Amino acid sequence: MSIQEVVEAVRARFAEALQEVIEFRGETTLVVRREALVELCRFLRDDPACRFNFLSDLCAVDYWPERPRFAVNYHLYSLPHNLRLRVKVFLEEEDPVVPTVTGIWPTANWHEREVYDLFGIRFEGHPDLRRILLPEDWEGHPLRRDHPLVIEPVQFSFSWREIDSRKPYVNE
Amino acid sequence: MGTVGNPMIAMAPGQKTGELGVAVTTLEEALEWVAAWGRTRAMWPLLFGLACCAIEMMATQASHYDLSRFGMEIMRASPRQADLMIVAGRVSRKMAPVVRRLYDQMTEPKWVIAMGDCASTGGVFNNYAIVQGVDEIIPVDVYVSGCPPRPEGLIEGILLLHEKIRKGTRSGSSR
Amino acid sequence: MAIREGEVQEFTLEQLKHLVSERALRGETILLNMGPQHPSTHGVLRLLVELDGETIVSVVPDIGYLHTGIEKHCEHRTYTKIIPLTDRIDYLSPMSNNLAYVMAVEKLMGVEVPLRAQYIRVILTELQRIASHLVWLGTHALDIAAMSVFLYCFREREMILDIFEMVSGQRMMVSYFRVGGLWRDVPEGFEEAVRAFLKLMPARINEYERLLKKNPLWLRRTKGVGVISPEDAIAWGVTGPSLRGSGVNYDVRKAQPYSSYDHFEFDVPLGENGDVYDRFMVRIEEMRQSLRIIDQALRRLPKGPYITPDRKVTPPPKEELAWSMEALIHHFKFWTEGFSPPPGEVYHAVESPRGEFGVYINSDGSPRPRRVHFRAPSFVNLQALPIMAKGSLVADLVAIIGSIDIVLGEVDR
Numbered sequence: 001m002s003i004q005e006v007v008e009a010v011r012a013r014f015a016e017a018l019q020e021v022i023e024f025r026g027e028t029t030l031v032v033r034r035e036a037l038v039e040l041c042r043f044l045r046d047d048p049a050c051r052f053n054f055l056s057d058l059c060a061v062d063y064w065p066e067r068p069r070f071a072v073n074y075h076l077y078s079l080p081h082n083l084r085l086r087v088k089v090f091l092e093e094e095d096p097v098v099p100t101v102t103g104i105w106p107t108a109n110w111h112e113r114e115v116y117d118l119f120g121i122r123f124e125g126h127p128d129l130r131r132i133l134l135p136e137d138w139e140g141h142p143l144r145r146d147h148p149l150v151i152e153p154v155q156f157s158f159s160w161r162e163i164d165s166r167k168p169y170v171n172e
Numbered sequence: 173m174g175t176v177g178n179p180m181i182a183m184a185p186g187q188k189t190g191e192l193g194v195a196v197t198t199l200e201e202a203l204e205w206v207a208a209w210g211r212t213r214a215m216w217p218l219l220f221g222l223a224c225c226a227i228e229m230m231a232t233q234a235s236h237y238d239l240s241r242f243g244m245e246i247m248r249a250s251p252r253q254a255d256l257m258i259v260a261g262r263v264s265r266k267m268a269p270v271v272r273r274l275y276d277q278m279t280e281p282k283w284v285i286a287m288g289d290c291a292s293t294g295g296v297f298n299n300y301a302i303v304q305g306v307d308e309i310i311p312v313d314v315y316v317s318g319c320p321p322r323p324e325g326l327i328e329g330i331l332l333l334h335e336k337i338r339k340g341t342r343s344g345s346s347r
Numbered sequence: 348m349a350i351r352e353g354e355v356q357e358f359t360l361e362q363l364k365h366l367v368s369e370r371a372l373r374g375e376t377i378l379l380n381m382g383p384q385h386p387s388t389h390g391v392l393r394l395l396v397e398l399d400g401e402t403i404v405s406v407v408p409d410i411g412y413l414h415t416g417i418e419k420h421c422e423h424r425t426y427t428k429i430i431p432l433t434d435r436i437d438y439l440s441p442m443s444n445n446l447a448y449v450m451a452v453e454k455l456m457g458v459e460v461p462l463r464a465q466y467i468r469v470i471l472t473e474l475q476r477i478a479s480h481l482v483w484l485g486t487h488a489l490d491i492a493a494m495s496v497f498l499y500c501f502r503e504r505e506m507i508l509d510i511f512e513m514v515s516g517q518r519m520m521v522s523y524f525r526v527g528g529l530w531r532d533v534p535e536g537f538e539e540a541v542r543a544f545l546k547l548m549p550a551r552i553n554e555y556e557r558l559l560k561k562n563p564l565w566l567r568r569t570k571g572v573g574v575i576s577p578e579d580a581i582a583w584g585v586t587g588p589s590l591r592g593s594g595v596n597y598d599v600r601k602a603q604p605y606s607s608y609d610h611f612e613f614d615v616p617l618g619e620n621g622d623v624y625d626r627f628m629v630r631i632e633e634m635r636q637s638l639r640i641i642d643q644a645l646r647r648l649p650k651g652p653y654i655t656p657d658r659k660v661t662p663p664p665k666e667e668l669a670w671s672m673e674a675l676i677h678h679f680k681f682w683t684e685g686f687s688p689p690p691g692e693v694y695h696a697v698e699s700p701r702g703e704f705g706v707y708i709n710s711d712g713s714p715r716p717r718r719v720h721f722r723a724p725s726f727v728n729l730q731a732l733p734i735m736a737k738g739s740l741v742a743d744l745v746a747i748i749g750s751i752d753i754v755l756g757e758v759d760r
Contacts, residue, residue, distance in 0.1 A: 024691045025454050054597075055584055056696065057722035061709050073707065075694050075722070079581065079595070082602050086694065107584030110730050118418075128365065133411035133759055134301075135266045142300045142419055145717075149416075149423050152294075152304045167308065219386050223413055223756050224438035224519060226390070227482065231508075234485075234501030249386040264759070267391055267412040270383055296431065301416035320519055 003028050003083050009049050014040055029086040037089055038099045044076060044085070045104055052076035052085060055101070058111035060119045064145040069093040070121055074101070091121065100126040118143035204340060211255070211281065212243075212334040218254035219247035220274065223261025225288040225320040232323040242330060251277040256333070257310075258326070262290035263303045275310045283337070285329050286312045289319045366407045367397050376404055379741070383412045387490045387745040390755030392729075394744070401740050406733040410726075413759040421719035425685030426452050426526060429719065433706075434520040436721055437757040439482055442468075442475035442511075443699035444721075445524040450605060451695035451706040452526045455688045458660055463651045464528035465607045466644045470541065471514070471523065472606075472697075473637040473644075477548070478507040479700035480630050484555060487627070487749035491568045496558055503551055510540050527661050528654025538645060545642055552634050559627070569624035573735040573747035576621060583731040586724050587702025588629045589751050593621030599698040606697075611643045623743075623750040630752075660686055685714035694722075701725050701752055723757040 007021055010030060017036030022029040032040055044052040057075040070091040077084050089098055100123040101108045112123040113132040120141035123129060131138065140147055155163050164170065221229060232239050239245055248254040251274045263271055275284070286306050289295035292315040294304035306312060313336060316329035370376050382393035391412035397404040417436055421429045433448045434441035446468055453460060485500035508518045514533050515523040523530050559565045575585070577593045590597055598615045600608045616632035618625025654661050662681045663674040690712040696705035702724030709718040728751045735747050 025457065025693050027693060029692070054581055056703060057694070057705055057707065057720070059707055059718075059720035059722075061692075061718045063717070073692075075705065075707070079597055084603075084694070086692075105584070106582050107727055107730060110726065114726075131411075133266075133414040135411075138265075142416065145422070147300070147419075149299050149419055151300050152298070154298060169308065220384060222391060223415075224435055227438060228519065230482075230486075231501060231505070235498040236502060236505045249384075251384070262413065262415055264412060264414050266414060267383065270391075270412070274384055296435075297415055297417075297420065299416040299420055301414050301419075322518060 003085065006044075006050050006083065006085065009047065010040065010043070013043060027084065027086060029088050031088045031090065034089050034091065034098060037087075038101060038104070040087070041074070041101050041104050044087070050078065051080045052078045052083075054079050055105035055107050055111075056084075058101075058108055058115065060115045060121055060143075062119060062143065062145045064093075067092070070096055070119065072098055072115065072121065096121040097124055098122075099124045102126060117141070120144065205338075208338050208340060212337050214243050215256050215330075215334075216246050216248045216254050217244060217256040217258050218251055218274070218278065219249040220251075220257060221260050222263065222267065223290065225260035225291070228320045228323055229258060229260045229287065229326060232326050237323040237327065239327065239330075242327070242334075244330065251275075252279060254278055255281060256283050256285065258285045258287050259291040259306045259310075259312075260287045260320075262295065262297055263306050263309075264301050265303060268303050268309050271306065272309045283313045283333055284310055285314045285316060285326075285333060287316045287326060287329070288321055289317060292317065295319055366395070366405070368404055370399070370404070371397050375399070381744075382409075388748060389486060389753055392748070392753065392755055392758070394732075396741065396744065398741055401742075403736050403739055403741060403744060406736045406744070408729055408732060410729070410755075410758050413755045415756070415760060417760050418719055418721065421716060423715065425714050426688070426716065427682075427685060429716075430524070431520065431522045433721075434522055435756060436723065436760055437699060437701065437704070437725070437754050438519065439479040439754050440472075440475050440700045441519060441521050442472045442523065443697055443704055445522065446472050446606065447695060447697040447699070447704045447706045447721075449524045449526050450697065451693055451708050452660075452688070454693045454695050455691065455708055455710055456526070456660055456686070458527050458655055458657055460528055460606075460655060461652045462607065462649050463532075464653050464655075466648050467529060467533055467653070468524060468606050469608065469611070470641050470644045470648075471511070471521075473640045474507050474510060474541070474544075476637045476700045477634050478504050480634050481507075483630065483700075483749075483752045484627075487746075487752070488559065490745045490749045491565065493559065493562075493565065496555060499551070499555065499558075503548065506544050506547075510537070510544065513537060513540060525654060525661070527657060528652070532653040538648070541641065541645055545638055545645070548638055549635070552631065552638075556631055560631075566624065568743070568746055569627060569750075570622060571620070572623045572739055572743045573750060574620060574622045575731055575735050579734055580621065580731065583734060584727040585702070585731050586727065587698070587700070587752075588626055588633060589702065589728050589731070591615065592618035592626035592629045592750075594619055599696050599703050603696070605695070608640075610647070611640045613637075613640050623746050626750045687712055687714050696722065699724060701754065701757070702728060721757075721760055723760060725751075725753040725755075725757040726760075729753050729758055 017033045020031040044050045054077040056077045059073050061071045063069055068090040072089045074087040112126055115121050116129055117131045117133050157163055286292045291306045294302050314329045314333045316325050318325050377398045379396045379398055381396055382388045383391040393409040395407040417432050433444040436444050481500040481504045485497035488496035511521050512518050515521040575593055577595045580590050580593045594617050601615055613636045616629045618629050663677050667674040688710045690710055692709040694707045696703045704724055705722030707720040708716050711717040736744050
């Protein structure tokens with residue numbers, strides 16, 4: 001079983017939903033429409049030609065300022081066929097919602113929570129969509145490209161008083 | 173007091189010289205000296221590791237570096253039984269309130285060593301998630317540099333703290 | 348976002364209602380908080396445990412107490428300067444992290460790595476695997492109250508750290524691998540040091556095994572505890588020794604060999620029952636297999652360059668700066684601006700001591716990546732903790748956490 005056959009099988013079944021097939025450095029990416037994602041994932045897991053029974057990784061990318069802004073990547077691995085595949089869904093900034101795949105691979109649970117926490121992408125139907133890494137009362141989503149990296153600038157001083165006066169906690 | 177030695181002799185020369193040129197001291201100071209001596213000889217660190225530095229702290233505890241040479245082999249998991257907090261690793265914004273509460277739960281007298289660059293200043297992680305130096309939330313007595321510090325570095329920091337306690341410097345007075 | 352004194356995040360039962368059973372809401376079971384300051388959670392893991400007497404009904408892990416923002420930080424660093432950050436993700440196996448990252452960048456750039464560098468990488472990552480398993484064994488045994496194993500394990504670990512210090516100048520945060528090869532060639536005395544270790548270690552591994560394998564206390568604490576079936580393990584994305592303990596033969600080194608792992612002969616140890624004891628035996632056996640790989644790599648260590656001559660990803664040699672203006676310009680351009688890979692995205696996975704450690708890099712063609720994501724095995728393996736712990740005693744929870752060998756730096760990144 002090769003990755004070409006998997007792509008052909010998907011193309012035959014999901015002709016409309018499949019937007020693009022990218023080959024780069026020996027890796028295959030299927031760009032699909034959001035509406036068909038769950039159905040496609042179920043097909044990839046259960047079809048005997050595919051059998052992608054292992055979700056290696058799930059992560060989001062922020063293409064800001066390009067449009068569409070977000071993408072969610074699903075890195076699949078097939079234990080029986082020893083194949084890797086990436087499924088990609090693009091999302092608009094105004095509507096960052098994807099259907100959840102926790103029903104297909106339970107391991108997606110924490111991955112999706114992490115993406116929600118750091119990017120603010122919501123997963124429809126997720127059983128427990130809470131922040132996972134940041135405190136519950138945190139504002140914003142730090143891995144978005146328009147979020148600043150540094151909150152406190154580096155201070156070049158040996159005077160405690162001077163350092164203290166510039167720390168963010170003085171404003172409270 | 174027999175085994176302790178005469179506190180007046182143990183005083184650094186010139187530290188407390190009276191009119192007659194001999195070392196004199198009050199009973200209160202002598203007792204303080206004894207207390208400080210006791211504190212440095214049986215210091216119980218809090219068993220509290222955050223990140224990479226905690227592994228080096230474990231190495232310091234273990235066979236090769238053997239921290240028990242300094243009377244510190246007992247690490248207490250409960251803050252109420254510990255008198256030294258070694259902040260070993262980066263302190264995230266989520267962890268900071270917990271660190272503060274642990275510090276508050278420790279009984280007086282208590283000391284803090286900021287082990288490593290992340291605990292001292294934030295280190296390489298000058299970003300949204302990390303507190304830029306644990307001294308923002310708790311008073312620190314000794315800073316140990318390194319990322320992570322070698323076990324020798326941590327031992328040096330601990331000995332420095334012992335010296336500080338013997339001199340009677342107030343806890344957390346580095347700021 | 349500022350910290351106020353003594354403030355601790357508090358959950359109400361209402362917020363966590365869906366996480367616990369109905370009986371907890373009626374007050375028939377106890378909710379117990381464990382961590383983030385707890386001696387046996389291997390760092391700053393917080394668990395909310397629901398107990399019926401001493402039996403665990405459910406476990407809700409709460410992570411993020413060590414969230415460092417490394418992925419965000421990577422977007423603001425050039426490709427070379429990310430390497431030190433990767434050390435600090437999984438601080439028990441910096442070499443594996445370095446390897447995963449530099450191999451992903453090499454894939455992105457299309458760079459060939461000299462064979463000598465590949466072999467040295469294999470030797471060092473396998474040494475790292477042993478060092479990491481030694482820390483795991485020491486702390487895991489310590490959790491189940493076997494103190495002396497901890498002291499023995501750290502004794503041998505120092506030998507490995509001495510080798511690391513010899514090659515890289517640092518004990519833990521090595522940053523030794525570079526895109527295209529290594530920082531420097533290994534120094535004189537490296538091979539002798541590794542040989543001395545190889546000679547000593549098999550007897551020491553037997554010693555650990557003898558200490559624990561037939562120890563009745565150890566057997567009763569580990570046999571049949573924390574069982575996870577192969578189907579569950581795959582569904583929950585468990586990798587590494589935790590997956591192989593359940594009998595699933597998936598090792599990235601065998602399945603998709605990288606860095607010339609296919610040149611070496613080694614076995615993938617598998618468990619049968621998927622309990623704590625099997626995971627323990629898998630790791631002990633893995634240490635032996637690592638010694639086998641190191642031995643073969645050391646015997647066949649080829650001569651040659653230690654880094655690729657491709658000037659796109661490597662700085663010019665220092666000598667050249669003295670007489671070549673171009674080299675000087677190149678040197679400054681390389682260290683200030685960095686190199687620019689073509690736009691695109693790659694994912695590369697290696698077998699770290701804890702499982703499949705993957706690095707996803709998305710490049711927009713500039714010298715800084717658009718996005719770097721680390722697929723941390725501990726993060727995924729920890730998800731399976733509630734499955735493993737359900738129905739066991741609360742005292743066994745400590746053994747189960749120890750057996751999946753989590754590193755919180757990697758869980759939270």
